[in-house]
Amino acid sequence: MSMISLKHEYSDQLTNNMKSQIDLRNNISLKEYNTFKISARAAWFARVGNPGQAKFLAKEILPQYDRFLILGGGSNTLFAKSFDGLVVHMAMKGKEVLHEDATGCRLRVAAGEDWPEFVDYCVSKGWGGVENLALIPGQVGASPVQNIGAYGREVKDVIEEVHAIDLKTGEEVSFKNEECHFAYRDSLFKSEKNDRYLITFVDFKLHKEDEFHLDYGSIRDEIRKSKEAVSYQSIAEAVKRIRRSKLPDVGELGSVGSFFKNPVINEDDFELLREQHPDVPFFKVLDGYKIPAGWLIDQCGWKGYREKDYGVYPHQALVLVNYGNATGKEIYALSEKIREDVHSRFGIHLHREVTFVE
Numbered sequence: 357m358s359m360i361s362l363k364h365e366y367s368d369q370l371t372n373n374m375k376s377q378i379d380l381r382n383n384i385s386l387k388e389y390n391t392f393k394i395s396a397r398a399a400w401f402a403r404v405g406n407p408g409q410a411k412f413l414a415k416e417i418l419p420q421y422d423r424f425l426i427l428g429g430g431s432n433t434l435f436a437k438s439f440d441g442l443v444v445h446m447a448m449k450g451k452e453v454l455h456e457d458a459t460g461c462r463l464r465v466a467a468g469e470d471w472p473e474f475v476d477y478c479v480s481k482g483w484g485g486v487e488n489l490a491l492i493p494g495q496v497g498a499s500p501v502q503n504i505g506a507y508g509r510e511v512k513d514v515i516e517e518v519h520a521i522d523l524k525t526g527e528e529v530s531f532k533n534e535e536c537h538f539a540y541r542d543s544l545f546k547s548e549k550n551d552r553y554l555i556t557f558v559d560f561k562l563h564k565e566d567e568f569h570l571d572y573g574s575i576r577d578e579i580r581k582s583k584e585a586v587s588y589q590s591i592a593e594a595v596k597r598i599r600r601s602k603l604p605d606v607g608e609l610g611s612v613g614s615f616f617k618n619p620v621i622n623e624d625d626f627e628l629l630r631e632q633h634p635d636v637p638f639f640k641v642l643d644g645y646k647i648p649a650g651w652l653i654d655q656c657g658w659k660g661y662r663e664k665d666y667g668v669y670p671h672q673a674l675v676l677v678n679y680g681n682a683t684g685k686e687i688y689a690l691s692e693k694i695r696e697d698v699h700s701r702f703g704i705h706l707h708r709e710v711t712f713v714e
């Protein structure tokens with residue numbers, strides 16, 4: 357008898373005893389749980405619907421498995437093959453106003469809430485702070501993990517505190533903003549303590565007074581074109597229109613948005629690059645110059661590339677897509693070819709934003 361089936365028997369017993377406490381199933385398709393729409397399966401799958409279940413999972417269930425994976429909306433995950441361990445799906449819902457006054461509010465939001473719906477909710481209430489992050493696929497609990505960002509704002513700008521269950525001890529823990537070690541598409545939860553914490557709630561600080569961020573890219577022009585007054589609502593709508601024109605709708609075409617991070621290069625390398633490519637787009641950042649990976653990939657001629665069911669999105673070279681039946685391995689292999697090409701042409705290393713699960 358294999359080790360896996362031994363575990364199955366044990367877990368079956370556990371499930372029967374604890375049915376009321378956690379929803380644990382086996383051999384579940386993950387196709388609807390990853391926005392790349394890769395046909396992988398999970399040997400075991402647990403749905404966590406409340407903090408008690410999260411604690412129970414940490415204390416009683418996880419110790420029985422060699423491998424586990426926390427999955428929110430699956431909008432940053434690429435499965436190479438079926439997952440032979442336990443997939444933990446965060447499904448906690450709910451929003452609570454902790455404090456509200458004339459200037460703003462503090463909100464506690466459960467990790468399983470849908471991020472784009474949350475943005476729409478805030479905008480409809482007249483609360484500002486997340487409107488530039490409209491339409492980013494994924495769940496609220498995943499937003500701090502990779503510090504989602506777009507159009508000049510990052511979620512770290514509005515996060516006050518992150519609450520989680522420590523999966524080693526089963527205890528509740530909280531991290532103030534500065535303790536989350538937020539960086540560009542990175543945080544404590546992604547790099548340093550990957551898989552140590554199951555995020556349960558995120559506290560946001562939003563404002564009601566006009567504070568608009570229009571300087572990134574074409575937001576200002578987009579609002580001007582629409583002839584609407586600048587408001588949280590019109591910013592969110594402008595961001596949605598821009599995103600729809602460049603990025604695939606994950607409901608229609610499998611993708612994870614940006615597949616790579618934008619690389620940062622030092623001043624000397626930047627000057628050299630600019631000599632050869634005077635039109636290179638860039639953003640000055642603290643430690644150098646951020647170069648759009650989409651531009652580098654585009655320059656190498658990959659935009660619109662397609663082989664079988666995998667390819668590079670025709671409107672944004674930073675996005676790899678699954679046209680139907682692509683496998684995770686095919687998409688990964690394509691990303692390696694692109695990395696090699698960009699490196700041999702520009703001497704720049706691209707790093708993946710997506711988490712590759714083997």
Ligand code: EPU
Nearest residue numbers: 506507508613614616617618637648650651654672673674
């Ligand atoms: N560009 C090209 N060809 C392309 C794509 C881009 O030449 O195929 C050029 C554009 O013309 C522009 C520059 O690259 O001059 C930057 O492009 P864009 O404004 O589309 O932004 P990005 O740097 O490619 C980043 C984020 C996106 C975010 C946008 C807007 C990363 C890795 N990506 O993309 O985030 O929506 O800025 O803020 O930082 C995501 O993380 O999933 C994501 C979509």
